[in-house]
Amino acid sequence: MELDAISQPELEQLERLGGADVVVGILGPQHGQDGVAAAAMVRETLAPLSKVARAVVVCNNGTQSQPSVTPEPAGENGIPAVFTCNLPAPGAADTPQQNISQAYRSVFAVAGKLGVRACGVVASQPQEVTRQWIYHLIQPVLELGFDLVAPRYSRQKMEGLLNRSILSPLHRALYGEQLQNPVGPDFGLSGRLLQQILGQSSEPRHGGATNLLASTASTAASGGFQVCESHLGLRTQPPTDWTNLSSLLAEVLGPVFVEMERQAALWQRIRGSKPLPRFGCTESLSEDSGTVDVHRMVESFQLGTQNLLEVWGLLLPPTTLLELRKLARLPPEQLRMPDDLWARIVYDFALGHRLRIISRDHLLRSITPLYLGWIASYAREMETAGPVEVESRIERLSRAYETNKPYLVSRWRWPDRFSP
Numbered sequence: 001m002e003l004d005a006i007s008q009p010e011l012e013q014l015e016r017l018g019g020a021d022v023v024v025g026i027l028g029p030q031h032g033q034d035g036v037a038a039a040a041m042v043r044e045t046l047a048p049l050s051k052v053a054r055a056v057v058v059c060n061n062g063t064q065s066q067p068s069v070t071p072e073p074a075g076e077n078g079i080p081a082v083f084t085c086n087l088p089a090p091g092a093a094d095t096p097q098q099n100i101s102q103a104y105r106s107v108f109a110v111a112g113k114l115g116v117r118a119c120g121v122v123a124s125q126p127q128e129v130t131r132q133w134i135y136h137l138i139q140p141v142l143e144l145g146f147d148l149v150a151p152r153y154s155r156q157k158m159e160g161l162l163n164r165s166i167l168s169p170l171h172r173a174l175y176g177e178q179l180q181n182p183v184g185p186d187f188g189l190s191g192r193l194l195q196q197i198l199g200q201s202s203e204p205r206h207g208g209a210t211n212l213l214a215s216t217a218s219t220a221a222s223g224g225f226q227v228c229e230s231h232l233g234l235r236t237q238p239p240t241d242w243t244n245l246s247s248l249l250a251e252v253l254g255p256v257f258v259e260m261e262r263q264a265a266l267w268q269r270i271r272g273s274k275p276l277p278r279f280g281c282t283e284s285l286s287e288d289s290g291t292v293d294v295h296r297m298v299e300s301f302q303l304g305t306q307n308l309l310e311v312w313g314l315l316l317p318p319t320t321l322l323e324l325r326k327l328a329r330l331p332p333e334q335l336r337m338p339d340d341l342w343a344r345i346v347y348d349f350a351l352g353h354r355l356r357i358i359s360r361d362h363l364l365r366s367i368t369p370l371y372l373g374w375i376a377s378y379a380r381e382m383e384t385a386g387p388v389e390v391e392s393r394i395e396r397l398s399r400a401y402e403t404n405k406p407y408l409v410s411r412w413r414w415p416d417r418f419s420p
Contacts, residue, residue, distance in 0.1 A: 006109075022118050027100065053081065056110060058086075058110055101212065108198060120137040132232075141190050169343070170346060173402045182217040211258070260350055268412065315357060343403075347404065347408040
C-alpha cells in the first residue's frame with residue numbers, strides 16, 4: 001500500500017525508526033489534538049501494557065506546522081517511547097467517507113512498514129478522546145491474543161440506523177459473527193491480520209482499491225482470525241444529512257457489496273451465527289430526544305413505488321413488488337415493513353449490484369425510498385420503546401436475515417432461474 005500522504009522527511013524518519021510495537025491512528029480534525037498532546041496521551045495509555053517499547057501515533061488533524069515523527073522520550077519502568085506522524089488535513093472536495101478511507105490506508109501503510117504487533121484506529125468522534133478508547137482497542141490484541149477488536153457503542157434508538165438495518169445483520173448472516181459494528185470505524189488489529197489485509201489490498205482487482213472499512217471484519221472472518229468486541233461508550237455522530245442520503249447509501253453499501261462478492265465462496269457455506277467475546281461495560285444513556293419526520297419518509301417511500309417501479313422491477317421479484325405496492329397504499333401510521341421483506345430486498349440489491357443489471361451508482365441510490373420506508377416503520381414501532389425493546393427488535397431483524405439466507409444463496413448461484 002502506498003505512503004503517498006506521508007511527507008518525505010517523515011518517511012525518512014520512519015526508515016530510521018525501523019520498527020515499532022504499536023501504531024495508533026487518531027483520525028479527524030474534530031479531535032483537536034496536536035502530535036505532542038496525542039503522543040503524551042498514547043504514551044500514558046500504553047504504559048500498563050506488556051512489552052511495548054516503541055509506538056507511533058498517526059494524526060490527520062492538519063497540524064503539520066511542527067516537525068513530524070518527533071519522539072516523546074521513554075521513561076523508566078518500561079514506559080514506551082512514542083513518535084508522531086501527521087497526515088495532511090482532509091481534502092475539502094472529498095466526502096467524509098473518502099477522507100476516512102484514505103486516512104485508514106495511510107495508517108495501515110505506516111503500521112505495515114513498521115511491522116507492528118498491534119494497530120488501533122480511533123476514527124469516530126467520542127465525547128472525549130480518552131485513553132479508555134485506545135486501551136480497549138489495543139489491550140485485547142496485545143495481552144489476550146485477539147486479531148480484531150470491533151467496537152460496541154452506546155446508541156440512542158434513532159442512531160446508527162444504516163448499521164442496524166443493513167450492515168450489522170448482513171455481516172451476521174453472511175459470516176456468522178454477531179458484530180454490532182462490522183465497519184467500525186474504530187478498530188484494533190493484530191499485526192497478523194494487518195499483514196493479511198495489506199497483502200490482499202495489493203492484489204489487482206476490477207473493483208478498484210480495497211475499501212478497508214468494508215473489508216476488515218470480513219477478512220478476519222474469512223481467515224479464521226480471533227475476533228472480539230469492546231464497549232467504547234458513547235459515540236457522537238453528526239446529524240444525518242437527509243438531503244444527501246442517496247449519496248451516503250451508495251458510498252457505504254457499494255464497498256460492502258463488492259466485498260460480499262469477493263467473499264462469496266466463503267459465506268455461502270456458513271449457516272447460523274455466534275456471539276463473540278465482549279470486554280468493557282455498557283454506559284447508561286440519557287432520555288432519547290431524537291426525532292425523525294416519519295410522514296415525509298412515508299411520502300418518499302410512496303413516491304418511490306410510483307416512480308421507481310421500472311428500476312426495482314429489474315431487481316426485485318414480482319411478489320416483492322406486490323408487497324411494496326400494498327404497503328404504499330396503507331395510511332402512514334399503519335406502515336410496517338416486515339423483516340423478511342426487508343432482508344430479501346437487501347439481498348436482491350446485493351445481487352443486482354453483482355450482476356450490474358443497471359449502473360451500480362443508480363442501483364444503490366434507488367434503494368433510498370425503500371430505506372426511508374424501513375426507517376418510518378421502525379420509528380413508528382419503537383416510538384415508546386426502551387433500550388431493551390430496541391435491542392430485541394434489532395435481534396428479530398437479524399434473525400430474519402439469517403432465516404432468508406437460503407433465498408440469497410439460491411439467487412446468487414442461479415440468478416437466471418430466479419429472474420424477476
